[in-house]
Amino acid sequence: MTTRQHEIPTHLNVEDKLVFGLTARQFLYVLVGCTLAYAVWDQASMTPSALRVSVTAACLLASTVIALFRPLGRPLEGWILAALVYCSTPRRCTWQLREPEAADWRPTLAGWQELTPNLIWAEEEST
Numbered sequence: 001m002t003t004r005q006h007e008i009p010t011h012l013n014v015e016d017k018l019v020f021g022l023t024a025r026q027f028l029y030v031l032v033g034c035t036l037a038y039a040v041w042d043q044a045s046m047t048p049s050a051l052r053v054s055v056t057a058a059c060l061l062a063s064t065v066i067a068l069f070r071p072l073g074r075p076l077e078g079w080i081l082a083a084l085v086y087c088s089t090p091r092r093c094t095w096q097l098r099e100p101e102a103a104d105w106r107p108t109l110a111g112w113q114e115l116t117p118n119l120i121w122a123e124e125e126s127t
Helices: 024-043 049-068 076-088 120-126
Strands: 017-019
Touching: 017 024, 024 049, 049 076
Parallel strands: none
Antiparallel strands: none
């Protein structure tokens, strides 16, 4: 009987599913969102109920959207980071010639004796 060999694909670029069909990254985003929502619910006991419920729901909704929404097949946090980088970079760049500093051209604490050239090559040729 001949043995068959099967190649196991290891280069699929697919994330492993961890819990409830979510990847580890997605599960952590949902977990952090639920933790934040619980913290808001627990710590905001003195605020009005409507505000408390709405802020808690907003935390849950934001974490779920960040975890599950993937426009054009890329995670939403990548798009948010790209938008922040785009907004923080200047749109125009100008180049101006800088005037040289006079102190950069003169050695510090140097007298005229240090400005004389050291002619080692001239001494070697004369011997």
